[in-house]
Amino acid sequence: MRPRILLLGGTEAGVRKAAECGLDVVNIDKPALFEPAARAYCVQTHLVDYQDIGLVTALARTLHAHRPFRRVVSQTEAGPLVAGHLTTVLGLTGTGAATARLLHDKAALRALLNERGIGPVPFRVGGSPSMLRAFAERHGALVVKPTMGSGSLGVRKVHTPEQVPEAWAWLDAFGVGEFMVEKLLTGTEISVESFSVAGHHTVLAVSRKDNGGGVVALGHVLPAPLPPGCAAEVEDMVRRMLDAVGLVDGPAHTELILTADGPRVVESHPRCAGGRIAELVELVHGFDMERLTCQLALPGGVPALDPVTRGAAAVRFLTPPPGRVRAVEGLAAARQAEGVVRAEVGVDPGGQVEPLRWSEDRSGYVVARAEDAATAERRARSAAALIRVHTEPLPIEPTATMQDLLTAADEVLDPFGVALCNE
Structure with a gap:
């Protein structure tokens, strides 16, 4: 009998690789993010929100009791914390809840590293405008960021104490919520x-x-x-x-x-x-x-x-001016450029390029390779420059909070906090 794994958020490519390894894959994925082609490589597919902790825990327990899993795996940005929780709940080998939580909670990780003397960095959790100003005056500059999350979401650099009022107003308007302050490295x-x-x-x-x-x-x-x-x-x-x-x-x-x-x-x-x-x-x-x-x-x-x-390889992301997309040109030329392995554009005419607030706002990429890093980077940049995404400003500049962006990505920063709030 083939070993069985539980995969949270499996893409078609990821599920296919697991099946090719000789594994039976049970895939739990969010309905809005599911890739239908992945179903062909799964023995079971369950379209539920794997960040719904109560639901996914009950489902995983039932599936595991019917036929045990060897591992719980997730390669998504939102999945590893839940995978760690399920690994511990089911008594499996792998990264468990405590480790997953430490790596998910940036403040907890920083506190641990400082305590162990592993590259200490001054930091604080939360605060006020006066605390931020005092921190900036003491350390020269700072960075504010959510205690959880990825993709540079909600991260802002503050270079001088004079920039603190503007940064504080942005924290409030963007709805960052619980945040941490670190010395700017x-x-x-x-x-x-x-x-x-x-x-x-x-x-x-x-x-x-x-x-x-x-x-x-x-x-x-x-x-x-x-x-x-x-x-x-x-x-x-x-x-x-x-x-x-x-x-x-x-x-x-x-x-x-x-x-x-x-x-x-x-x-x-x-x-x-x-x-x-x-x-x-x-x-x-x-x-x-x-x-x-x-x-x-x-x-x-x-x-x-x-x-x-x-050799070497490089990727260059497309970050055209925000606005309504009028036309996309040069993709074919970029794909034919020297050393290019892959080039993709993620927006179409009539679509919208968002302001660059986090990684999800990038509009495409070019991957190139060469014998050395400098040449690979130059090839990726040159090919990316061939792609022109023409935009026109929107009549009203869009505004969004951090929660708006997370909702659009069907993601929450702390599913366990949400579970507690819903009890």
Whole structure:
């Protein structure tokens, strides 16, 4: 009998990979996000909101009692916290509730890292305008962010104490809710993709992020050009962080900043990376991290992980001016450009380009490869420049709160908090 896994939010590609690994897949997905083509690779499909904790827990218990699961897996941004909860409830191997919660709650992770001396960073939770101003005066600059979430949603940099009133007004208008304040870290931003088996953490890839001075990633390049000796320091910090949170098995996506005082962890997630980084990892290092995650459920486990670098790859995102889309040009030319592996546009004429508030607002991307990182990045930028999304301003500039954006994405930051509110 084939091993069985419970997959939360499975895409067609993800479910297919699990089936190809020799697994029976039970997929629980949100109706609005479900990809119908995924059904062909599942033994069961349940279209319910997996962030409805009471419902998904009862459903998982019933399914597990009928025929046990080997693992609970999720590669979505909203799913790992629930997957950790179900892993603990069902008594399965994998990242459990405590570890998933630590990695979901940025303030809890920062407190733990500071307590363990793993790249300490001054921070506070919540506050007032006077506290923000005092924090900025003491530390020079700060960043405010929700204590939970991803995709740079609700993140804002405050460079001087004089900017505090404007930032406070934005926090209120955007409806950030519970937030944390950290010293603003400056330096090269990188992402580390790792995979853990029985507590042994292997760093598979390190990419460099370009956010153009803002908070939303405009591009990534892999491998990241790092100063001599920096790679070992980064890998050591990531391994110490993963040990501290108790992650034993599976993928982790960790974002860091290379400051003058050494690397500092920004956040980490127990899943494969978004932003096309997982695709870059496969192009350059040959690891399909989604497939590796599925293989954890097999009796033979995961094959030996021996990273090998084959050239470089980069992604560049499309961020046209916000407004109504009049025309899209140049996609065919971009796809034919040198080194381009993939190019996609996510908006059509008549559609709308939103202001760049988080990763979901990007309008497309170009992935390119080359023999070295600089050339791969140049190719991705050049091909992306060939794509022109023509927009016209809307009569009334759209405004939205953070909750509006989450609702449109069918996501809540803390499904356990919602469950408590509904009791």
